Amino acid sequence: MTHDPTTILHDRLMAAMRAALGDALPASAEPMLAPSRSPKFGDYQANCAMALGKQLGKPPREVAQSILDRLDVADIAEPPTIAGPGFINITLRTDALASAVAALDRPGADGDLGIEAGKPTSTVVVDLCGVNLAKQMHVGHLRATVIGDALARLHERLGYNVIRQNHFGDWGLPIAMVTGAVLSKAKTGQLELSRLTLDDLEREYRAAQKACDVGKTEMMLIRKFSLGPKIEAEWAPASEDGESASARARATLVALQSGEQETFRVWQRISEVTLEACFANCKRLQANVTAEATAGESTYRDELGTVVADLEQRGVAIESDGALIVKLDEFGINEPCLIRKRDGGFLYATTDIAGIRRRVQDLGASRAVYAVDARQSLHFRQVFAAARKAGYARTPSGADAALVHAAFGMVLGEDNRPFKTRSGENVKLSDLLDEAVSRAEAAVAEKNPQLSAAERRDVAEAVGIGAIKYADLSSDRIKDYVFNFDRMLAFEGATGPYLQYAHVRVSSILRKAQEEFGVDTQTISGAHFAIGSPEEKALALELLKYAPVVRASAEACEPHRLCGYLYDLASAFARFFDACPVLRAPDESTRDARLRLTALTGRVLGDGLHCLGIAAPHRM
RNA sequence: GCCCCGGUAGCUCAGUUGGAUAGAGCAGCGGACUUCUAAUCCGCAGGUCGAUGGUUCGAAUCCAUCCCGGGGUGCCA
Numbered sequence: 113m114t115h116d117p118t119t120i121l122h123d124r125l126m127a128a129m130r131a132a133l134g135d136a137l138p139a140s141a142e143p144m145l146a147p148s149r150s151p152k153f154g155d156y157q158a159n160c161a162m163a164l165g166k167q168l169g170k171p172p173r174e175v176a177q178s179i180l181d182r183l184d185v186a187d188i189a190e191p192p193t194i195a196g197p198g199f200i201n202i203t204l205r206t207d208a209l210a211s212a213v214a215a216l217d218r219p220g221a222d223g224d225l226g227i228e229a230g231k232p233t234s235t236v237v238v239d240l241c242g243v244n245l246a247k248q249m250h251v252g253h254l255r256a257t258v259i260g261d262a263l264a265r266l267h268e269r270l271g272y273n274v275i276r277q278n279h280f281g282d283w284g285l286p287i288a289m290v291t292g293a294v295l296s297k298a299k300t301g302q303l304e305l306s307r308l309t310l311d312d313l314e315r316e317y318r319a320a321q322k323a324c325d326v327g328k329t330e331m332m333l334i335r336k337f338s339l340g341p342k343i344e345a346e347w348a349p350a351s352e353d354g355e356s357a358s359a360r361a362r363a364t365l366v367a368l369q370s371g372e373q374e375t376f377r378v379w380q381r382i383s384e385v386t387l388e389a390c391f392a393n394c395k396r397l398q399a400n401v402t403a404e405a406t407a408g409e410s411t412y413r414d415e416l417g418t419v420v421a422d423l424e425q426r427g428v429a430i431e432s433d434g435a436l437i438v439k440l441d442e443f444g445i446n447e448p449c450l451i452r453k454r455d456g457g458f459l460y461a462t463t464d465i466a467g468i469r470r471r472v473q474d475l476g477a478s479r480a481v482y483a484v485d486a487r488q489s490l491h492f493r494q495v496f497a498a499a500r501k502a503g504y505a506r507t508p509s510g511a512d513a514a515l516v517h518a519a520f521g522m523v524l525g526e527d528n529r530p531f532k533t534r535s536g537e538n539v540k541l542s543d544l545l546d547e548a549v550s551r552a553e554a555a556v557a558e559k560n561p562q563l564s565a566a567e568r569r570d571v572a573e574a575v576g577i578g579a580i581k582y583a584d585l586s587s588d589r590i591k592d593y594v595f596n597f598d599r600m601l602a603f604e605g606a607t608g609p610y611l612q613y614a615h616v617r618v619s620s621i622l623r624k625a626q627e628e629f630g631v632d633t634q635t636i637s638g639a640h641f642a643i644g645s646p647e648e649k650a651l652a653l654e655l656l657k658y659a660p661v662v663r664a665s666a667e668a669c670e671p672h673r674l675c676g677y678l679y680d681l682a683s684a685f686a687r688f689f690d691a692c693p694v695l696r697a698p699d700e701s702t703r704d705a706r707l708r709l710t711a712l713t714g715r716v717l718g719d720g721l722h723c724l725g726i727a728a729p730h731r732m
Numbered sequence: 733g734c735c736c737c738g739g740u741a742g743c744u745c746a747g748u749u750g751g752a753u754a755g756a757g758c759a760g761c762g763g764a765c766u767u768c769u770a771a772u773c774c775g776c777a778g779g780u781c782g783a784u785g786g787u788u789c790g791a792a793u794c795c796a797u798c799c800c801g802g803g804g805u806g807c808c809a
Contacts, residue, residue, distance in 0.1 A: 146748070159751060162789075172789075196752050197789060244809085281809070435807055446734075453807045460809050489736060490804055521737080522802085559771060587745055590737065592802075599744070603771035605757040606745085613771050621768050664748075676746060679756080690773045732771080
């Protein structure tokens with residue numbers, strides 16, 4: 113039997129509504145039960161009477177009264193009251209609140225911390241990270257990695273079978289350009305493959321790209337504005353250089369595609385070097401992105417032809433101007449999805465359609481989430497629609513898989529422009545992490561000088577990385593956000609460190625309880641909850657919200673909801689901490705009750721931070 | 733041109749299927765430490781929710797039309 117007051121009150125209200133209104137009750141009617149905004153309105157409020165009053169043409173207060181007349185909640189609540197236009201305010205009985213909180217703490221029918229686990233699982237695929245071959249990770253990847261990993265963790269926590277997909281950009285012409293460049297430099301001994309670094313690769317990538325681009329824009333402008341044969345002739349040699357570089361790249365691509373050994377081996381080595389750095393960054397970010405979760409675009413190379421042929425054959429795709437497109441007017445999208453160029457080449461939409469097909473048909477996803485830049489929004493609308501049109505998004509059971517673009521905004525600098533270094537370069541992710549950690553270390557050294565050097569480093573790592581992650585996750589992901597070390601690492605206010613500090617205070621109390629009184633977690637979990645003070649009550653009510661918040665956060669793919677909740681919880685705990693002495697409580701049973709409340713708060717904070725991928729240290 | 737996303741306190745942001753007096757944090761001012769780690773807590777002040785109309789018992793939230801900012805828009809990814 114459940115102890116969750118929300119469930120109980122919901123069901124009782126529903127029953128009372130039926131009894132009061134009978135057949136007149138609209139089928140869609142809901143009690144509209146929600147936690148009250150302010151303690152003066154009770155603990156919960158039901159807002160259904162106003163809506164029902166409107167639908168039935170009766171005064172809302174009358175409707176509320178007739179529901180109350182048939183509402184039986186005496187076992188868990190004080191007598192409900194009607195307020196304002198027809199709000200039903202409900203205050204829980206303290207014994208009911210205590211047993212509800214106790215149920216959270218005791219895995220059972222309500223699950224651990226109120227989250228049911230072990231339900232038959234369905235599969236959710238989360239696209240995240242999205243690094244590119246031969247390129248450093250930068251701030252853009254930060255969001256794709258941090259948000260994607262948090263969404264994966266949220267779903268995992270709810271018992272879904274989660275498959276992460278690091279959609280690695282390791283295929284195509286630009287990739288062939290670097291591969292060709294590295295290959296020739298390796299041959300001449302200018303580069304040693306075994307000592308290849310990501311910095312080498314990035315340098316080669318840029319050089320190769322420049323070599324192919326040379327003269328290109330100039331020639332385009334000369335022709336566009338008809339600047340004459342003389343100027344054209346001046347630029348012709350440069351343009352030819354660019355052309356021949358591009359031709360070499362195309363030749364390399366052909367070699368790569370046909371699996372020519374030497375080229376392939378170099379490409380593999382480049383891939384290895386890139387991913388090694390990527391995994392190191394992810395590990396440091398505490399984002400679970402590994403080799404098993406990485407599926408390069410190259411892994412689709414044999415599927416693209418099949419997919420395109422299938423689409424063409426079934427008339428899903430049609431020819432237009434020599435290209436192959438999927439029209440999407442029926443989805444309200446004017447721009448068709450281009451899946452094959454006039455020259456026969458495939459596009460990134462082609463790969464992404466194949467990606468949906470793989471996720472749903474092969475991996476068995478009933479939900480595919482993409483943590484990708486909001487600028488790709490049209491692209492995903494097109495690709496999702498095209499996949500639906502093709503039937504690739506239909507699961508074996510015949511249901512439509514949910515396709516979700518968890519779009520996020522840009523990271524901005526203080527000037528409200530895209531976050532760049534002073535020289536206009538992308539900021540390397542590893543530099544960003546280094547700086548956050550070193551700033552955190554300075555702060556930790558100042559705040560807690562007793563820590564050993566080794567412990568200080570560990571704490572700084574947890575705090576610095578946690579600060580960046582919380583800052584990234586805590587506002588609505590669709591919005592751009594301004595990156596500011598001072599603000600995210602400021603140890604006051606709604607930050608990662610604040611949450612971690614709350615967790616540390618819990619640990620500290622529990623440690624002392626053990627040291628001073630020999631009270632350990634076993635003993636505590638047997639203690640009775642007694643909700644006395646307003647601070648204890650507020651904390652208890654906050655704890656009850658945890659499970660619904662995790663569910664809503666995962667459902668909407670919005671980690672910021674959990675962030676906001678954890679801040680509220682940490683701050684309810686801080687008020688409790690301030691007002692209610694635990695170890696120096698007036699008597700032993702109060703002490704143990706408070707210890708248990710403290711321990712439970714610590715568990716929820718730790719669990720919540722874990723869902724966000726933020727470390728929860730025991731000291732700081 | 734068309735499409736998408738934003739606009740809430742000086743700054744950074746929340747705001748559940750429309751609900752009570754629009755909430756936090758920072759910055760400002762004033763309090764609380766022989767500490768369970770003050771990386772905290774309490775109080776004060778701060779608002780034309782971009783604008784105007786509409787829908788209704790009730791709108792930051794829904795509808796319409798504008799304004800401002802950002803992004804995207806058929807052969808790059």
